[in-house]
Amino acid sequence: LAKTTQPISMDSYEGQEVNITCSHNNIATNDYITWYQQFPSQGPRFIIQGYKTKVTNEVASLFIPADRKSSTLSLPRVSLSDTAVYYCLVDRGGSQGNLIFGKGTKLSVKP
Amino acid sequence: DTAVSQTPKYLVTQMGNDKSIKCEQNLGHDTMYWYKQDSKKFLKIMFSYNNKELIINETVPNRFSPKSPDKAHLNLHINSLELGDSAVYFCASGRTDTQYFGPGTRLTVL
Numbered sequence A: 001l002a003k004t005t006q007p008i009s010m011d012s013y014e015g016q017e018v019n020i021t022c023s024h025n026n027i028a029t030n031d032y033i034t035w036y037q038q039f040p041s042q043g044p045r046f047i048i049q050g051y052k053t054k055v056t057n058e059v060a061s062l063f064i065p066a067d068r069k070s071s072t073l074s075l076p077r078v079s080l081s082d083t084a085v086y087y088c089l090v091d092r093g094g095s096q097g098n099l100i101f102g103k104g105t106k107l108s109v110k111p
Numbered sequence B: 001d002t003a004v005s006q007t008p009k010y011l012v013t014q015m016g017n018d019k020s021i022k023c024e025q026n027l028g029h030d031t032m033y034w035y036k037q038d039s040k041k042f043l044k045i046m047f048s049y050n051n052k053e054l055i056i057n058e059t060v061p062n063r064f065s066p067k068s069p070d071k072a073h074l075n076l077h078i079n080s081l082e083l084g085d086s087a088v089y090f091c092a093s094g095r096t097d098t099q100y101f102g103p104g105t106r107l108t109v110l
Helices: none
Strands: A009-013 A018-023 A032-038 A045-050 A053-056 A061-064 A070-075 A084-091 A105-110 B004-007 B010-013 B019-025 B032-037 B043-049 B054-056 B064-067 B075-078 B087-095 B098-101 B105-109
Touching: A009 A018, A018 A084, A018 A105, A032 A061, A045 A053, A045 A061, A045 A070, A045 B098, A070 A084, B004 B087, B010 B019, B019 B032, B019 B087, B019 B105, B043 B064
Parallel strands: A009 A105, B010 B105
Antiparallel strands: A018 A070, A032 A045, A032 A084, A053 A061, A061 A070, A084 A105, B004 B019, B019 B075, B032 B043, B032 B087, B043 B054, B064 B075, B087 B098, B087 B105
16 A cells, blocks of 8 residues: 555646645655656656755755655646646665555646 | 666557566666556556565566566566556666656557
8 A cells, every 4th residue: 555645636727836745644764755757658757855844956846844744745837748647655765675656646737 | 868768668469478578777776676557547566676686566466577687677577468467567777765767668468
């Protein structure tokens, strides 16, 4: 079973900021929080990863509260090309073990 | 340069056949993975493998077997294909928390 819970779908309009929240109540001390993006007919693509507080890169920001039981992926000023499925995962990292994907959040950006 | 590549992109075959999907990564990663994404878009790990250990998801039928001729390749062999094997199969490499995925192979079993 996936260790995370996120909304099945979200709608937005071009130019808006989109925040997708993920719950991971049973996150372990050694787990990192990672988000992937998947476009139709493509493999998932790594977007951002964090452990606590805030992480920002050229694509998105990731907000993690102190208790780490949830996280929020923030996409600034989305465009039509951001329409995709976004997966939140928690994992301790390393080179072994199985990464468990949930069902993800299908983001639809409208003009 | 393609980091993780898979061939073929599409594979259509009859029930009962044996087929293989090839995967190559040029990222120098020690670990590679195979995933299955079914019609409901649920992405499920099948195997993770490095030169030391193969970890198999216990729900994967033994008709599926990974073969690794070297560190950069992890091929997926499927014997006695069934209708339910129709799906998109993704290869990936890297650490468990930071993986790079291939473009996928759409397998259709008729």
